[in-house]
Amino acid sequence: MRYKPSDHPVFTLTTGPVDAYPAVLRGLASTVLYDYDPAFQATYQRVAEKLATIVKSETMPVVLHGEPVLALEAAAASLIGRDDVVLNLVSGVYSKGFEGWAARSGAKVIELAVPYDKVIDPADVARALAAHPEVTVVAACHHDTPSGTINPVADIGREVARHGAVFLVDAVSSFGGMAVDAASAHVDLFVTGPNKCLGCPPGLSILGVSNKAWAKMKANPNAPRASILSILDWEEAWRHDKPFPFTPSVAEINGLEAAIDLYLAEGPERVWARHDLTARACRAGIAAMGLAIWPAEERFASPTATAVKIPAGIDEAALRAEIRARYGVVLSSGRGETLGKLTRIGHMGPTAQPLYAIVALTALGGALSALGHKVDVGAGVAAALAVIDAA
């Protein structure tokens, strides 16, 4: 029995877009209100207030009405001026990619890079900042998703704060799936989105902004205004009595509220714990099948996505196609430099449940075996189960 490409898959275990929570889908289906209707304005403020409790930024979080690449581009354009010197911490394809947006603003960009299977060492950041007192902005990617690695942003943030620079962090695919927020990581511009670990569809992004970041954006003459790229235009938009710069995505906001409600009802610690356990079980299974994760050390590995190195002789695209055709399971490829070298299993939102690790391991192992790289799926499952049972 094969699943055709046109068949709906059975399991979407990707790094995003992820399968949304059913309650989020029902939220999306709520009656669409006029954005200036007081009932919607109250909803919008309420969503912002709920976000504030989880993003923990100094000021009310800003929602931008496009998926998080909008927020990242907007953040670079708004925060980084022509006179800025940006220390860009490069640990993967996404952090490297940020350089393009940073450079576009006219700033000088200094790169501190590690191989894409490693993470940034806070001590190196301290050294780089000491060597470059002119640095005004430090940019990092918390979870460099194409590598499945997690940078120690809290420790890095401490160095940045000590230096006095503004700290911009892409926490798109980690926020909501592990313990990270704007406050604890000393982040001035915390960029994330609901379409990963919060279990929403793509379409919105979320920004946690410090007072310092607001001041810097306001002082930047090139910060976008009257533009989809403007963050400044939205500063007050969360208030029920303030106008929206343009029409917000009403349905996505309704979905977001459902997602936050689920997150708070379950309890963030509980949500993080199941992301972590799912990833640990997955990694144990990978190892037991004689495969390797992409991150150079297990402590670098993300709790929200597991990147698996592709064994020699296996074509990664063919592998994922086989996994889907044979089992109806969808996994994510690598991107850019990691494309072809790894396959990624997402543990995000509704799929961050330990038994999904079993599903992923079975599908991955079965397809590898079918393609000629024999692995012991039973051993993989047993190892994963041992981790789950020990929790």
Add this chain to the structure above:
Amino acid sequence: MRYKPSDHPVFTLTTGPVDAYPAVLRGLASTVLYDYDPAFQATYQRVAEKLATIVKSETMPVVLHGEPVLALEAAAASLIGRDDVVLNLVSGVYSKGFEGWAARSGAKVIELAVPYDKVIDPADVARALAAHPEVTVVAACHHDTPSGTINPVADIGREVARHGAVFLVDAVSSFGGMAVDAASAHVDLFVTGPNKCLGCPPGLSILGVSNKAWAKMKANPNAPRASILSILDWEEAWRHDKPFPFTPSVAEINGLEAAIDLYLAEGPERVWARHDLTARACRAGIAAMGLAIWPAEERFASPTATAVKIPAGIDEAALRAEIRARYGVVLSSGRGETLGKLTRIGHMGPTAQPLYAIVALTALGGALSALGHKVDVGAGVAAALAVIDAA
């Protein structure tokens, strides 16, 4: 009995966001697939192909993943280069507003303006183009929504084509509610969205692009690339075997497909007819209540929104608040220069049904009377009904 601001309204008769069709809401609630899953890639291409049948642009329509102000800003940034001379046809707040985006690209902008209760005369366009042979781009707003007026874009398009300029049209709030498409109006960059007459929530925009417009955008060194503002990046994205520049809004695409399916199943002509009839009934009722529409002549009035002049002595915001509190009906205000001067009744998508004109007239008339401007609601309803019955 009063409706509190926090109560959900009973009727949302606005000019957008409009009440989405129930089938669209159910579409939004569809399982979220991975964007690179072949089943979603097939969906995306199928949606583009369906859009092509209704947008009627020379090339496959482009979907941008933000509400139509994104598309308008992107269109200006992509199409208009530093060497361009733009003839901007100003008939209202939205067409005037386009000047900002056009000017930002460095182009020279020539304005041909009429009072905001009138529409552009194609003969004036011909004269302006004759006087300004250097004009390379002409921009118009088909339905200048804050005025409820419809510009004769097909006739204007003929003049622009004759001149050889590129024609950019904002048809956001007219497309799908009346006979307008890229082909018949000779439009090179046709900007619209599903969140008005197609009955979707805000979150996407649609562009119909001519070969000439693609060539011009590609020749523009400043046309955005690697940006949320890029149109060029999306040229091939509709193909099931091509990558997306960034993650598309999966749920909104599912909603859009439901909307197009409804539109095609009902038949565009039938859909346009009910928009037109609803608006005509509404205008008849307005007149019979001794009120006036905002457009200087009835033939300027939009079939998708009726702008009603506010009688002397009435505060427009208080009027809408009274309409909502007293009847649970939500109408739209004016914007910019028309703010306070008119109230707008939307006839878009699911509310473009003649009996909604009765609801709107009753609520408007009742609230005006309550605020001291007595009108004969019965006469208004009777006049509207006569139009409906004559159809």
Add this chain to the structure above:
Amino acid sequence: MRYKPSDHPVFTLTTGPVDAYPAVLRGLASTVLYDYDPAFQATYQRVAEKLATIVKSETMPVVLHGEPVLALEAAAASLIGRDDVVLNLVSGVYSKGFEGWAARSGAKVIELAVPYDKVIDPADVARALAAHPEVTVVAACHHDTPSGTINPVADIGREVARHGAVFLVDAVSSFGGMAVDAASAHVDLFVTGPNKCLGCPPGLSILGVSNKAWAKMKANPNAPRASILSILDWEEAWRHDKPFPFTPSVAEINGLEAAIDLYLAEGPERVWARHDLTARACRAGIAAMGLAIWPAEERFASPTATAVKIPAGIDEAALRAEIRARYGVVLSSGRGETLGKLTRIGHMGPTAQPLYAIVALTALGGALSALGHKVDVGAGVAAALAVIDAA
């Protein structure tokens, strides 16, 4: 413009099935849990407990898993034994129809009847009970829907209680739309359903049972057991730790919970007020159009449905067909003896909002005029609006 029979109607203003609340529809779309899953068992108990707060029966309400005709048949079969003498209060088609179920149980049925445009006089009930001391069960229909009339069940209940009989009331289409519950009306077996004024789809029924009614059902050797008609089997089923006699309708229970939540959030008094106001506005409009309501006196008229007498020369079926074809509005016919003599406008749940009375009056008046019975729709709307504005 005509609506075809296959077109979805624009307004469903019927006496049931009614348009469900959007939140109820989303509730129906909730993930279906296994009925013995503890999460569903907890839901089931929670729904019963919420019902208890609104049904106000002595014991926990029973939900039966079919629309209310199931509950009425089950109530007759369970409560009425071969030795019972039933006083059946007949004021319309539904109360008359109950006789069939009562007689089937072998009981003697005494009828106290009034013309179908009048309601039962409690004094007559007192007299009948005095004349028939052998009566053990009294049955009444609170809202005899095919007539749109409301019987004074609280006063009748007082007489029944004095006599010592068991009081069975069909409150299917009144409960949730006006002040009626098991306690205040001294009802022993209170039969209702969520598919009228609570705004759910048909599929469930609700029973409020007194201790006396439970005792009587248990003492009835013919009370159904191991049957879809059993009430007794469900006595304990509301408890999270007790089994279900058969599989409950999981989705409908989820929908019901959403409906109760809406009802409690809005506040029952507020909900009743808008039903009442909608009906009063409707009746004022009917009168102003020179038409008559079916009930002989306005004080008999239901706040949840308005029955309008058909003028001589008008074919009722043709009238409703014209209303639908011309305006997309769906109304209800009469039933049995009232079929052809009246058309009914429902004011139930989401359509119990005053402006829906305007919609109904316009459609009714417009179609009557079109069929040759000219009425002044403007006058009707104005009269209705005056009532709304006075509230």
Add this chain to the structure above:
Amino acid sequence: MRYKPSDHPVFTLTTGPVDAYPAVLRGLASTVLYDYDPAFQATYQRVAEKLATIVKSETMPVVLHGEPVLALEAAAASLIGRDDVVLNLVSGVYSKGFEGWAARSGAKVIELAVPYDKVIDPADVARALAAHPEVTVVAACHHDTPSGTINPVADIGREVARHGAVFLVDAVSSFGGMAVDAASAHVDLFVTGPNKCLGCPPGLSILGVSNKAWAKMKANPNAPRASILSILDWEEAWRHDKPFPFTPSVAEINGLEAAIDLYLAEGPERVWARHDLTARACRAGIAAMGLAIWPAEERFASPTATAVKIPAGIDEAALRAEIRARYGVVLSSGRGETLGKLTRIGHMGPTAQPLYAIVALTALGGALSALGHKVDVGAGVAAALAVIDAA
């Protein structure tokens, strides 16, 4: 990490209620139309016509508006008269349970029974019919769900047809998941429901009726009329121009249409194949873990549910509780005589996908091990995967 009873489960792998297909849930959320609205009447007839293509009864299938126990009780009450002699084929709890309904109609019931882990031998049926020429009705349960066994109804049906009796079959939990229909099994009264392998929630039942069965029901003076138990009342109700005996469950009908559309789009053979493969994989895993299925021979085992014998020393209720608490997986218990002796894994509708067998095996094996009965989960998964990969 433990799942609390109040937590929503992660996987519902039960024998019903099953997890409904997402498209069915969206169908349930469709706008509720008035049952006599022509658009709904057309829907109802269309659903009946689609059902006819899959039920393959001689006459148009009847939908009853309650879950299948209603249809079974109604079938017994309608078909079986006081003069009938019923041969009841007992292979499990459900077929045994039918006796109660059959006996209630006053008929004589002859039992042909096998142990509850075996199935009926058609030769025994032939012998019983030869020995009892007075038999007029034969009743069988195709899938005796509490045992997970499948009776050979096609072969039995041939014997019944030869004898000239009427054949009544409960195919509730097999229809839609394997090759069975009224025609191929020579069934006169084919009872099923959409809430098992078609992936709907419980709330409806479906009857396929032969001409002979209609004639017999019509000739039965005790066949229910004017009752929720009536089948006869619904004979013509499928026609768009015929009345409903009482209000149909509109939302459930909308859900059913979505389910049939999915079933037809995927293709019944494909649907059956994935049920079969899932069950075979499951059984292979059970065996490889050293466990046993309940059916005495594998060829008796159902493709839609796998009943697993509980090892000595394990408490079945505690086992399922552990499976849910540890992994978030919900399985079904036995019922009646099989309660406590087996646990059932459903493969019905959306969960009839091979990888769900892996999920079930892992959860079952893991919990057994945790409770002290050590099994080799890895071996179980490997064996199941081998079956899947061989398909």
